[in-house]
Amino acid sequence: MKKIILLLVILCLKQSAIAQNPKIDSLRIILKTRGVPDTTKLKTLNIISWEYALIDDYKAGIQSANEALAIANTAPASRLILDQRAAAYVNLGVINYYKSDYNRALEFYLRALPIMEEINDRRGMGATYNNIGMVYDDKGEYTKALEFLLKALKIREELNDKQGISNSYGNIGGIHYSKGDYAKALDFHLKAVKIKKEIGNKKGLASSYSNIGIIYDDKGDYPKALEYQKKSLEIKEEIGDKKGMALSYGNMGNTYKHMGDYSKALEFFKKSLALKEEIEDKKGMASSYHNMGLLYLSMNRFPEAKLYQQKGLYIAKEIDARPDIMKGYEGLSQADSAIGNFKDAYFHHRYYTMIKDSIFSEEADKKVVQSEMNFEFEKKEQAVKLEQEKKDALANEALEKQKMQRNGFIAGFLLMLTLVGVTYRSYRNKRKSHEIIALQKELVEEKNRDISDSINYAKRLQQAILPSEKSIKENLNESFILYNPKAIVAGDFYWMEVVSNNFVCIAAADCTGHGVPGAMISVVCSNALNRCVKEFGLTEPGKILDKARELVIETFEKSESEVKDGMDISLCVINTDTNEVSWEGANNPLWYLKDDVINEIKSDKQPIGKYGQIKPFTTHHLQLHKGAILYLFTDGYADQFGGEKGKKFKYAKFKELLLSIQNKNMSEQKEILNQTFDSWRGSLEQVDDVCIIGIKL
Structure with missing residues (x-):
């Protein structure tokens, strides 16, 4: 599969190359200018080296990188000189990788790494670990490949390097594809696509589309495979990526072969091979010969099939690409x-089996899994450490606050004694009495302000866990959220998490109580939902609620006293492409409006929290048409007292109201629901938090 190799240069070098995009001839003029400093020569030669690599002139690219090394190795050592020396080694590594000379590529990458460690170039180290991982991947050493790719991902996540993270996701997806785990491979490639779209990385996006197309081809979904390959090819043609175009031609050839269209397959294989020969992509040539050999075999042209397999095997052995040797x-x-x-067939099959066993041994599989587990463990361990540091900081802050409160109490107590003494001595002095009363009033008002400020700060904290209106509209364009807390902070909350480009999880939740206690529980419950999706990778509503219940109970069991608090919830997972809806609720139902009728799916009668007889939650699946409306809500709207007789609004009236406004757009529906609620409540107190979510598919 297509691998992503990053050029390693310092920031200013990148900015120069990208912003100006100078031609090689004009760069050569800089080198001929008299009195040019060594650092300028180094930067210029490294840019020239990479420009040659981009146009597939590898010989000239290697020459320019070697010229840069000659200067860097004789110039007085400085951070900038060392940085450019590392960049030259990386250029040589990349060019040799493109030439499929994997051992030379590794040699240069491993020379660059110690230099980067010496100057603490974390971004460069991340890119070089990635490149080393790609070499081992092409050599079929998947355990080593994953080890270096996870090292790269860890550094890139620490630096919040989005482009680097997306490349790492794609490359790790490639490892899982090679191991035959298509579900994991697809998951990583879709993560990569999301980030590449955000940052506008066209070349990376084309690579991801190509990889996704290959997965669909292996799964037998040929129309989908061609769709993604064509999307990839369009971008590669636009940016002039010959290596990428050759890969796409080959991938499309494979798909046409699987569809039984052999003439079309041969046409694309020949296009692919011609480009690979032009740019001297030996690994690609080996792959093309192998693919054409298999095609001739399917066409019953056996002598040609054997000839092309021999050609592919010869090149694969030359570059030590074990997966391609195995295929040959x-x-x-x-x-x-x-x-x-049959004698030669048996001989060749034995060699195939030996190499396959060395690549895909059970021990190697275990090491791949262990590498991923170690990475996840270190990641979680780091998160726990950071969380503990935050808790320690909060504890210290609380301790300081207690000291201040104690000192304030002592000072206030002494002040009170003084005031009592003064009052006793001059109780007849009315003016003095009035001053004392005024002072006491001011103290009470100040205390009230402090309490109000604390609650308002808690409101800001709670708002931080709620998804923004912008993010909701980006993923669910025709929707509304009516959210009216009873107090400044609320026990009700709404929650959303985007699993992939077309899967959106959204929920309306009602935690025990309202005000400050309810808000505290909502933070625990929201965090549990986040962990279910992000940490445990759950996307089925029933499974999410099962795990959330487990996490909430686990959190409250840390208390010495028994805590039975939790939440009621209505949770949907929506496929925005197909309008498939998965749903489950804990004490709260789902209403959906279809063909002028509001249908109801009843929830399981148990909360998310400690409960007498716990049973697994059941996921419900719906296939709805475009225009159907989903309503998720808590009980605050229907339970509100009001009207002429001061009675509850009730669910029947709530359902009638929704039917009457079904033809309004979602913004108008929200406004009507809000106005109706205020009108019904009148001068009466709001009895509970209100949360209603409306989504038009």
């Missing part, structure tokens, strides 16, 4: 068997 022996075994040369 397998192809030769099949060709010999078809010809009737």
Whole structure:
């Protein structure tokens, strides 16, 4: 699969190359200018080296990088000189990788790493770990490949390097594809696509589309495979990426072969091979020969099938690409068997089996899984450490606050004694009495202000856990959220998490109580939902609620006293492309409006929290048409007292109201619901928090 290699240069070098995009001839003029400092020469030679690599002139690219090294190795050591020396080694590594000379590529990358460590170039180290991982991937050493790719991902996440993170996701997806785990591969590639779209990385996006197309091809979904390959090819043609175009041609050839359109497949394989020969992509050539050999085998042209497999195997051995060597022996075994040369077929099949076992051994699989587990463990351990540091800081802050409160109490107590003494001595002095009363009033008002400020700060904290209106509209364009807390802070909350480009989780939740206690519980419950999706990777509503219940109970069990608090919830997972809806509720139902009728799916009668007889939650699946409306809500709207007789609004009236406004747009529906609620409540106190979510598919 297509691998992503990053050029490693310092920031200013990147900015120069990207912003000005100078031609090689004009760069050469800078080198000929008299009195040019060594640092300028180094930067210029490294840019020239990379420009040659981009146009596939590898010989000239290597020459320019070696010229840069000659200067860097003799110039007085400085951070800038060391940085450019590392950049030259990386350029040599990248060019040799493109030439499929993997051992030379590794040699240069491993020379660059110690220099980067010496100057603490974390971004460069991340990119170089990534490049080393790609070399081991092409060599079929997947355990080592994953080890270096996870090192790269860790650094990039620490630096919040979005482009680097997206590249790492794509490359890790490639490892899982090679291991045959298509679900994991697709998951990582879709993560990569999301980030690449955000940052406008066209070349990376084209690569991800190509990889996704290959996965769909292997799954037998050929129209989907061609769709993604064509999307990839369009971008590659636009940016002039010959290596990428060759890959796309080859991938499309494979898909046409699987569809039985052999003439079309041969046409694309030949296009792919011609480009690979032009840019001297040996690994690509080996792959093309292998693919064409398999195609000729399917066409019953057995001598040609064997010839092309031999060509591919020869190149694969030359560059030590074990996966391609394995495929070559397998192809030769099949060709010999078809010809009737069973002795050679057996011989080649034995070699195929030996190499396959060395690549895909059970021990190697365990090491791949262990590498991922170690990475996740270190990541969680770091998160726990940061969380503990935050808790320690909050504890210290609370301790300081207690000291201040104690000192304030002592000072206030002494002041009170003084005031009592003064009052006793001059109780007949009315003016003095009035001053004392005024002072006491001021103290009470100040205390009230402090309490109010604390609650308002708690409101800001609670608002931080709620998804922004902008993010909701980006993912669910036709929707509204009516959110009216009873107090400044609330026990009700709404929650959303985007799983992939077209899967959105959204919920309306009602925690025990309202005000400050309810708000505190809402933070615990919201965090549990986040962990279910982000940490445990759950996307089925029933499974999410099962795990959330477990996490909430686990959190409250840390208390010495028994805590039975929790939440009621209505949770949907929506496929925005197909309008498929998965739903489950804890004590709160789902209403959906279809063909002028409001239908109801009843919830499981148990909360998210400690409960007498706990049962697994059940996921419900719906296939709805465009225009259907979902309503998720808590009980605050229907339970509000009001009207002429001061009675509850009730669910029947709530349902009638929704039916009467079904033809309004979602913003108008929200406004009507809000006005109706205020009108019904009148001068009466609001009895509970209100949260209603409306979503038009």
